[in-house]
Amino acid sequence: MTYYKLLFLIFFSFLTGFSQKSQQAILIEQRVDSLLSQMTVSEKVGQLVLYSGSWDVTGPPSDLGNQKKLDNIKKGKVGAMLNVTSVAGAKKLQKAVLDHSRLKIPLLFGYDLIHGFKTIFPIPLAETASWDLEAIQNSAGITAREATASGINWAFGPMVDISRDARWGRVMEGAGEDPFLGSKVAVARVQGFQGKDLSDPHTLAACVKHFAAYGFAEAGRDYNTVSIGAYELFNTVLPPFKAAVDAGVASVMSAFNELDGIPTSAHKELLTGILKEKWNWDGFIVSDWGSIVELILHGYAKDQKEAAYRAINAGNDMDMEGRVYEKHLETLITENKVAIQLLDDAVKRILRVKFKLGLFDDPYRYLNEKREQSEIYTQENLEAAEDMALKSIVLLQNKNNILPISKKVTSIAVIGPLAADKDTPLGNWRGKAEKESAISLLEGIQEILPKSTKISYAKGVHLGLGERSFTNELTLNRTDDNGIEEAVALAKNAEIVVLVIGEEAFQSGEGRSQVSIELTNPQKKLFEAVQKVNKNLVVVLMNGRPLAIPDVAEKAPAILEAWHLGSRSGNAIARILFGAYNPSGKLPVSFPRHIGQVPLYYNTKSTGRPANAQGMVFWSHYTDERNAPLFPFGHGLCYTSFTYSNFKISKETFSKKEKITASVKLTNTGKVAGKEVVQLYIQDLFGSLTRPIKELKGFELVTLNPGESKIVSFIIDEKLLQFYTANKKWEAEPGDFKVYIGGSSYTDLVQKFRLTDL
Ligand code: BGC
Secondary structure, eight states: OOHHHHHHHHHHHHHTTOOHHHHHHHHHHHHHHHHHHHOOHHHHHHHTEEEEOTTSOSSOOOSOOHHHHHHHHHTTOOOEEESOOSHHHHHHHHHHHHHHSSSOOOOEEEEOOSSBSSSBOOOHHHHHTTTOHHHHHHHHHHHHHHHHTTTOOEEOOOBOOOOOOTTSGGGGGSOOSOHHHHHHHHHHHHHHHHOSOTTSTTOOBOEEEEETTGGGOGGGOTTOOBOOOHHHIIIIIHHHHHHHHHTTOSEEEEOSSEETTEEGGGOHIIIIIIIIIISOOOSEEEOOTTTTTTHHHHTSOSSHHHHHHHHHHHTOOBEESOOHHHHHHHHHHHTTSSOHHHHHHHHHHHHHHHHHTTTTTOTTTTOOHHHHHHSSSOHHHHHHHHHHHHHHOEEEEEGGGOOSOOTTOSEEEEESTTTSOSSGGGOSOOTTOOTTOSOOHHHHHHHHSOTTSEEEEEOOSOOEESOOOSSSOOEEOSSOOTTHHHHHHHHHHSSEEEEEEEOOGGGSSTTOOOSOOSOOHHHHHHHHHHHHHOSOEEEEEEOSSOOOOHHHHHHOSEEEEOOOOOTTHHHHHHHHHTTSSOOOOOOSSOBOSSGGGOSOOSSOBOOSOOSOOTTSSOSSOOSSSOSSOSBOTTOOBOSSOEEEEEEEESOSEEETTOEEEEEEEEEEOSSSOEEEEEEEEEEEOSOSSOOBSOEEEEEEEEEEOTTOEEEEEEEEETGGGOEEOTTSSEEOOOEEEEEEEESSTTOOOEEEEEEEOO
């Protein structure tokens, strides 16, 4: 930008009353341009290089040692680091840049902030079950405060991949199966990380990932091929990314997968066409770990040079641990194979974020030892994690109101491989958490019950065997059922049994796909044996993905879904078991009856043969299992009961210029105060493309005292009815719709309306 152009823009901004923010943006542009004009090609390439400190590794490490990395940092050949997680470590590297490099461009320090830094919050799938956007934003805000106190200024999160496949281990990292809920949660997390002002040292730059369609890996196998079409891409996959972009997310991470023949890390239409051009977004794109060099293994580039060429041409701005930009970009520029404008654009995008973070004003802004000592893992943060855990728990089943358990209970048997486990609740992406630092459920129960209560404990069976680590394969116990007898003896003599089963922390997460989503055989045996001797049985599930547990659902009167809930897991679960907190979570994913139903999701299409045809086989079904899930999306019970009545819409026919209201009266008909997530679903009956049988379009959290009622209303307008149509644009098509309101996606409270053009 020339000096005169800048003056004009500033003058114009005063005249038109531009906000302070826009003026700041103009000044940043000017500073970016001025710096860029001083940079050599080699320095420009340096900004596109992201190294991992080899201390904490979250992917296969590159062949470069720490000393060589440090040398390159000093030469200004590195723009960002990941996995450097202490103020001292980050300071050393930032100082190396400032003391030795010519232009002293500060480093970004990135880290995976998935569900906490040191204070661990529930896994993202669990947090989503709260449907509580404020709480989710708060959780991300606390994580940002802890991480920035440790020198981090860039979060690799939120992960916003929609997925409908419980086999895929990374469902634990996302917001579940629904794009509407997923979009709201994406925005809450971005706002939690980035706050109102990126230059505030308690906030950091967010990075939504993985762009795009990574959650649709064939057969649920991580990193696998994706071949969905435009309908699914635009209507299901992209909405959370678009919402994050609209919320001002600073960066986006490309994905490992290919999409219909093109690896997404070199997908020009996705990265440049949609993200940068159509969405007019000015942040930067970072590859996933090594995903540019992996173009070779995909069979999309014959060597590293071609991989660099393809990725930069597609619009991928930064190379994470792939080392192909640092090796080949300069040559590609010299050979005129890559236009310098392309390199400049990438550099500008990265510098822009560094300026916004305030790093040029003070490169040590995030490097404060005092904060590191006082702002991490505080009592206050742990309490917030407990509060989030309470909100994330879902009561799946409660026959005969066996829950809550009276605190007057005289004897209780706490059984199961996860009952005393202090590590599993920390989940998979546990940041800097200390091993074994979670409160186990056994500890939580011991804390909440009077000392006089007889609490007995038996593990029953082992679940994981040997090493538990982020990087290595976990071995599961599939045969040894030695402890069952002891557990049964305790169960027999207790007034009530709490059986804690499910999945280890490292059963879900990256690289942890499974063909089975059932309990391990020893756990199944344990369950069968225990339920035979004591029908007063509460099953607490800990897991990072939906589980297929039809037998448990048939035989256990109560099931509490407790995911991997973080540092204060045991306290939160115990408070719910004993009625100190009324559960309010609702499932953000469908729970299948059988793995064979996967992918399973509520917002499915009708097909041409949706219903049983006169007793014949010619309809879309399985001959050996029902179509329905075991527990549907949006399902969750509580200790009171709610009734829905007076469901009304304000007008049955309305035009695209108007809006209508759908309202319902919600009454707490039970005996205790409770919170309900009131859900609005819409079905577009006919379209230029076939439409799902129901789509979530709104929700509200309502807390009511016993006997209290509230009218809950939702506005329906043209915008809410839009989808990516056969015209290849977002629009609402005139026609007939059904609208549903209720406490889960299985609600049948329905009204109809018609949308007209005029
Ligand atoms: C994951 C990303 C993560 C990156 C850096 C990759 O393996 O797919 O989600 O941000 O590693 O740790």
